[in-house]
Amino acid sequence: MAYEPPIKLEVRDLSVWYGSTQALHGVSLDVPERSVLALIGASGSGKSTLLRAMNRIHELTPGTRTEGDVRLDGQSVYGAADPVLVRRHIGMVFQAPNPFPKTIYENVAWGARINGLDGDMDDRVEEALEQAALFSEVKDRLHTSAYGLSGGQQQRLCIARALAVEPALLLMDEPTSALDPRASALIEETVRTLADRYTVVIVTHNMQQARRVSDRTAFMDAGRLVEVGETPQVFEAPREERTRAYVSGQFG
Numbered sequence: 001m002a003y004e005p006p007i008k009l010e011v012r013d014l015s016v017w018y019g020s021t022q023a024l025h026g027v028s029l030d031v032p033e034r035s036v037l038a039l040i041g042a043s044g045s046g047k048s049t050l051l052r053a054m055n056r057i058h059e060l061t062p063g064t065r066t067e068g069d070v071r072l073d074g075q076s077v078y079g080a081a082d083p084v085l086v087r088r089h090i091g092m093v094f095q096a097p098n099p100f101p102k103t104i105y106e107n108v109a110w111g112a113r114i115n116g117l118d119g120d121m122d123d124r125v126e127e128a129l130e131q132a133a134l135f136s137e138v139k140d141r142l143h144t145s146a147y148g149l150s151g152g153q154q155q156r157l158c159i160a161r162a163l164a165v166e167p168a169l170l171l172m173d174e175p176t177s178a179l180d181p182r183a184s185a186l187i188e189e190t191v192r193t194l195a196d197r198y199t200v201v202i203v204t205h206n207m208q209q210a211r212r213v214s215d216r217t218a219f220m221d222a223g224r225l226v227e228v229g230e231t232p233q234v235f236e237a238p239r240e241e242r243t244r245a246y247v248s249g250q251f252g
Ligand SMILES: Nc1ncnc2c1ncn2[C@@H]1O[C@H](COP(=O)(O)OP(=O)(O)OP(=O)(O)O)[C@@H](O)[C@H]1O
Pocket: 018, 021, 022, 023, 041, 042, 043, 044, 045, 046, 047, 048, 049, 050, 061
């Protein structure tokens, strides 16, 4: 029998409302450990809502209501009393790079400090920057402002900042949408390497990117999960007609 990696994240019958608008309708899926899941679908199909519900950051939007559950390593994310603690274990990288107005070093060290992680901070910062494929470019200016970096470097810094706390899961919401093709390619390479150690969920509008970076792909339509499977299967032999139409560019 083929080796089946353990399941890192289980989404179970998850529904989300913003006020009276239902944005997710009973979504269930599993994310195997050390894999990359791409969420694809047309604008408004619920990709970001699903991603943001994985670490409960959508609850920061007033008027949200959630039913169902998300389990990380078998533990309910929604059963946790404090969503802030949940978010500390689940790193997130957003569309536009958003470094703090601090030095490169302090951007990476910050999360580790507030989480009380011990060990040598210089080593931790270097390792996180290495994992984000940024260290060689910044090693001589660690104590200069993060705002002196290019957009692509700033985004890799945000990835390093998320990794420095050793997150159980890394969520990425269209992390290359503000970047040029070369910077995007570097981020894609970084995401591929991260899957050796981390479990990653990435929202992307770019279907080529989904094919390049992910092991599995989930296709969303109108707040529903249409299908999820191994990436080559979803793109080359989709089970659902709606998926076929989307991945062949007939809509969205
Ligand atoms: N803060 C909000 N208040 C009200 N409705 C919202 C809010 N955020 C999202 N929605 C609605 O929820 C639905 C899903 O939106 P969501 O942003 O999750 O989709 P998406 O697939 O990520 O879209 P995009 O690709 O454009 O980012 C849409 O109908 C959207 O209008």
